[in-house]
Amino acid sequence: MEQKKPILFDKFTPVNYRYQKIMYCKKCGRYTSIENITCPKCGHNNLITMDKHNERAVKMRSQADLLIMLALFFVSIIVARSKYEIALSIGAGVFFTIILILIHKKYMESEKALNLYKIFTNSFQDIKQGLDMDEAKALKKMKDTNFKQAYEDLREIGVLLQDDRIKENKLLCLSNFVLRKDEDLELDSLILSYYSPILVNYIDEVLKLNRTLVRRNVIDYIIKYEGYILQMKNGQDILGNVAGAAVNSKQNIILYKDFIMRYIDVLPKDRIVRLHNITRDSNLKELNDIYAETREVIDYRFGTDNDIKKIMY
Template sequence: MLVLIVLLWQVQRRVLESETFHALDKLFYGHREQILEGLELNKSTAAAAINEDAQLGYEIVREIGSLVQNDPIRVQQIVLLQSFSLRKDMELELESLLLEDFDPDLVDYIGEIAKIKRDLIKSSAIRYLLAHESSILKMKHGRQVMIDAAGAAVRKKKYIDIFPDFIRRYADGLPRSRFLRLYQIVRRNPGLTWNGLRDQVSAIYNEHYRSDPDFQKWD
């Protein structure tokens, strides 16, 4: 029932005249605690209802997140986001959803973001992964999440500068396109060793890509 109220509120705010819209807005905000409590108690029901219209569902999730900013609400947002297929054209978020504690749903979400919207993988997300690395590696697909995040990070040299050890640990798992990006950055900066990352990249190149025409000769 609470999910239907949220759905109705979201749809109606698009079409109602200003006076009615403000009244409905006031009603929604006045009952936000009950709505959020209902969302907490009915994760599966909420996810099923919202999944009928993924785009509208995502807008509802974002709207709920704007009401209260704390870890329990962020967890609910993440769970709902994970309940439907994420697409590159969606206005996805990550920074605002990061938690203090380890949460496997958040880790899975970061893994999805790393694949479909790399530009959202920034320092704060990488620091979260590093803070919980041991727990993440115990997850079934935990290492792949770390590899995908490293692959997203190598899009910019600054992340290699800040997190060379992180990149080095997962460089051997990078897909060809992401390793090529890393290789190119390393090759353009011959004076930097990045705490052993340069040697690691050289070893991977020699083992797997030495005859690949897209890779220039190692200097």
């Protein structure tokens, strides 16, 4: 097996809504999620965000409405038979133009939301095709062993396409690197719908760097495949580390009590102390048994360790 390399990935920019990762080319209509300046199809610097693309479409429609209004206004002047009718046409034209502008202004946000929905409905195939082409490019980079860029591309595409294939390829890329604590590490967005030892090892690696990334979907995944993980070479230790990560709040201890108790003998020292302190202070009947067992385990595992008394406040 090749030696893992240290790496620092480019910063990941989070978005409020997933669609905001898509860019649109004004020139050729290509959608992409891995480029933000040059279009991967026509090569022009004509990429705009989906919000901008949507805003343009809504503005163009309100301009079309205004043009129709102006046309009607001029027709009514041409067909007017007296000065009075001309004055009436001008008055009505100005009045309705102001009303139209005010209506567009008032309902701009709901028009944008409606139009965005229309873009996704009408252009679904084009967007999907654009993302598939992005994914093919990322796979090509993987084949060329450019795992850093391949991962960064898949990370962008994965915001929109959250399927197992993309997650697995991201994991394959990540398995080539030594991870760093100061990275934008992802974890719950990589959880697969099936058992994968690569993912299990990745979970173990990440939790050693940042335990707070282990959320409930990660713990649920580990519990679901506990039987398989126990057959892994370091399976028992991984389960102990995940059980340790589950000891982060009273709610999680209640929820994962049985799982934590199964690995209480291999919980890292700081985690068993935390478990002791939380269960002792909780005043909850349902945690009495785990508190009693934690005390026993601390006695026989760390009985002669005087340092532990200092952290068991």
